[in-house]
Amino acid sequence: MSYNANILRRAAQRLEQERRDRQDRVERLRLEAYEREPRLARLDRRIQGTMAGLVAAALRQGDDPVQAVQAVREENQNLQRERAVLLGGLGLPEDALDNKPACPLCRDSGWQGARMCRCLKRLCAQEQIKELSKLLDLGDQSFDTFRMDYYSQTPYPGRGTSPRKNMELVYDVCLNYATKFGRFPLENLFLSGSPGLGKTFLSACVARTVSESGFSVVYDTAGSVFAQFEARKFLRDSPGGLEARDETRRYLNCDLLILDDLGSELTTQFTQSALYELVNTRLTARRHTMISSNLSMREAAQRYAPQIVSRLEGEYHILHFFGDDIRLLRKNRL
Numbered sequence: 001m002s003y004n005a006n007i008l009r010r011a012a013q014r015l016e017q018e019r020r021d022r023q024d025r026v027e028r029l030r031l032e033a034y035e036r037e038p039r040l041a042r043l044d045r046r047i048q049g050t051m052a053g054l055v056a057a058a059l060r061q062g063d064d065p066v067q068a069v070q071a072v073r074e075e076n077q078n079l080q081r082e083r084a085v086l087l088g089g090l091g092l093p094e095d096a097l098d099n100k101p102a103c104p105l106c107r108d109s110g111w112q113g114a115r116m117c118r119c120l121k122r123l124c125a126q127e128q129i130k131e132l133s134k135l136l137d138l139g140d141q142s143f144d145t146f147r148m149d150y151y152s153q154t155p156y157p158g159r160g161t162s163p164r165k166n167m168e169l170v171y172d173v174c175l176n177y178a179t180k181f182g183r184f185p186l187e188n189l190f191l192s193g194s195p196g197l198g199k200t201f202l203s204a205c206v207a208r209t210v211s212e213s214g215f216s217v218v219y220d221t222a223g224s225v226f227a228q229f230e231a232r233k234f235l236r237d238s239p240g241g242l243e244a245r246d247e248t249r250r251y252l253n254c255d256l257l258i259l260d261d262l263g264s265e266l267t268t269q270f271t272q273s274a275l276y277e278l279v280n281t282r283l284t285a286r287r288h289t290m291i292s293s294n295l296s297m298r299e300a301a302q303r304y305a306p307q308i309v310s311r312l313e314g315e316y317h318i319l320h321f322f323g324d325d326i327r328l329l330r331k332n333r334l
Contacts, residue, residue: 007124012120022102029096033097037086105117141204146202150329151163152324159322167198171202174205188288189317190297192321193321195327196326196327203290206290207256218250220260221260222260225259229244230270257290259278261293262292262295264294267304276307283315291316
C-alpha cells in the first residue's frame, strides 16, 4: 500500500510523540514513587549495578563464569522481589516503572524490517480519514447510517423495479466492495445517476471503511484531478509543478482512488488524455478505482474517446442510481 508522504510523516510524528509521552509519564511516576518510598531509588541503583555485574561475570576469566553468573542472577532476583513488594505497598504493579514499548512487535519504531507495523498503519488510517474529511463529510456517513426509507417502493418508469429494490442491490455491492476490499470479485465501480441520489454518501462510506482497514485511499473531484495533471505538464519543475507531480503520483498509485463527479469538467483533448492515463495506468497495475458521475454510460460514450469508454464498459461494474432527489426529500421532511 502507498500512503501519501504527508500522511505517513504525520503518523510517524504521532507515534514518536506517543512514545515520548509514555516515557514522560513513567518518569513522573518514578519520581513520585521515589519520593514516597526512598528505598526504591536505592534498589533501582543496586539492580542496575547487578546487571552490569552480570555482564562482567560472563566475561570474567580465571574463575568459573557459570558460577559467577548464577550468583549475580540470584542477587538480582532477590532485589527484584524486594522491589515488587515496595511497589505493591504503593499500590503499583511490579512493572509500573519499566519503560515498556506500547507495541511489542516493532518496539514503537513503526516498522518490522521493511514492513510497516500495524501500530503505524493504525495511525496512518486515522490521518488518512482526517485528510478525506476535508473533502468528504465523514462525520456520520457510514453504512450503518444509510437511510433506505428515502427511496420509493413504487416501480420506477422505464426501470422495471423500484428505487428501493435497486438501492438495496447498490448498497450490498458497495458494502461488500468496502468490507472485502482486495478480495471482492469486482475491482472497479462506476456509480451513475442524477445528483442527490446517494452517490457521494456511499462513496464516503466506502472511503471510510477501506481506509479504516489500512489501505491508502484518495478521494478527489474530476476537475481537481485533471487540474493537477495539467499543472504537472505545463508547470514542470516549478514548485507548483513538483507538487502536482506528487499529487498525480498519489492518484496513480493509491490502493483505492475515488474519482467524483466525472463529466463536470471541461472536456478537452488534454483532459481526455489525462483520464486515459489515469484509467489505463490503474487498470494495468490492478489498482481499484471508484468513479461517480451524473452521466450514463451512453452519455459518457458521446463525451469521451472510444478507448476510454471501452475500458469503462469492460472493466467497471456499473451501479445505476435513480429515484427522487434525496436532498429535496430530506429538506421537505424538516
